[in-house]
Amino acid sequence: MKLVDALSLKFKLYILLALIISGVLLTSMIGYFNMHKMKNNLDALYFGSYIPVSELSKIQNAYNKDISLAFYQLKSSQLNPAIAAAKIDxxxxxxxxxxxxxxxxxxxxxxxxxxxxxxxxxQVSIAYLKKLSAAISSSSHENLMKLSSxxxxxxxxxxNSVIDNILQYENDIAQYERKMLILTYDETLYKLLAVLIFVIAAAVIIMVPIFKSIQNSEYxxxxxxxxLQAANKKLExxxxxxALTELFNRRYFNLVYNxxxxxxxxxxxxxxxxxxDIDYFKGYNDAYGHLQGDASLKAVATIMKQTLKRPSDYLFRLGGEEFGVLISDISEEKAYHMAQKLRENILALKIQHKGNKANxxxxxxxxxxxxxxxxxxxxxxxxxxxDENLYKAKAAGRNCVISSDMQGPIKPINNISA
Structure with missing residues (x-):
């Protein structure tokens, strides 16, 4: 099985094709030789029995009818001697x-x-008939009457006795040849059937592992x-x-935003x-270390995922401690409340930050x-x-939301302490 698995699909199909061709050739050769043998039997039956029997029957007919009838008609004066002699001759x-x-x-x-x-x-009979014909031609009427019937x-x-013996022999030979013909026919049939079964069995035996191998190759x-698709998806x-927060990165933000x-x-x-933007994050990193800083970034990302769950909510880490949220089909009021809820949920984590002047x-x-x-x-x-609104939120004391539309005024939101 390992050998079959190691073969290429093309080579496996070549093996299968070679097997089929070999089976067809073998069947053809056996069929040819046996049909040739049957032909010889038919020839023996036809040329060795039928034609000889036909010839012997004609010889008997010549003796029993032609010669006997001519001699009888001669004796009864129904034929003149010349015609009778000609018929016998x-x-x-x-x-x-x-x-x-x-x-x-x-x-x-x-x-x-x-x-x-x-x-x-x-030969003796032919010689006798020759003499009989000559005697009839040259004899007088009285002498013709004296010819012995x-x-x-x-x-x-x-x-008739000699020819009957030969005919009996020829009939026996014909029966023997017919028996041999039937035997050869049956033998040919069995051989072809055996070869066919062998070819089918061999094809099945070889095809099963080949197709199993092809199926395994397909699987x-x-x-x-x-x-590969999973790897491509993972890569994509x-x-x-x-990598740190498992939010979308800046590269994807550029695509999704537009x-x-x-x-x-x-x-x-x-x-x-x-x-x-996380307030005073540089100071947090300096005070608690980069590992704790990474943990706080992950915590903020987790709260963002838990707060903003709609399929149309896109969450990004734009760089460092800066994040972005893109929400479509939402009113200004709902967007503001969503931002406030996000800010409050992060405060609810109660992650100590001694260097945070806002909280x-x-x-x-x-x-x-x-x-x-x-x-x-x-x-x-x-x-x-x-970016301007974020800057103004920081200028307003941080830990707050500054909201505006593209035409309207900036709306500062007072800080809310935990």
């Missing part, structure tokens, strides 16, 4: 020709001894394809995800963008921009406005 030539043809056919060794005896009898009858009976390919996710802005312009939906715990400042974009809306002013 014609039958004699016919017998000689048929006997010569019969002898020319293939004869087995054990047939030759009886054939020699029969040939002597036929008994002698002719004895000759005819003797030839391996599917598995590898799924692994990694390329757009911040896409969402275009969609909101097309659908005439409101758009909200928040820019968040005893870790806190954030949020710059919020709301707008109803149109075809004239550009992306850069929105980011600038959010």
């Amino acid at each position: 014609l039958s004699r030539h016919k017998i000689a020709s048929l006997w010569k043809s019969y002898k020319s056919h293939f004869k087995r060794d054990y047939e030759l001894s009886y054939l020699e005896y029969a040939d002597e009898e036929v 008994a002698t002719l009858l004895n000759k005819v009976n003797k030839m 391996s390919l599917i598995y590898a394809s799924k692994k 996710t990694a390329s757009i995800t911040d 896409r969402e802005l275009t969609r909101c312009i097309r659908d005439k939906k409101p758009l909200c963008f928040m820019m968040l 005893a715990y870790l806190s954030i400042s949020i710059g919020l921009v709301n707008l109803y974009p149109n075809q004239a809306t550009e992306s850069e002013p929105i980011l600038q406005k959010a």
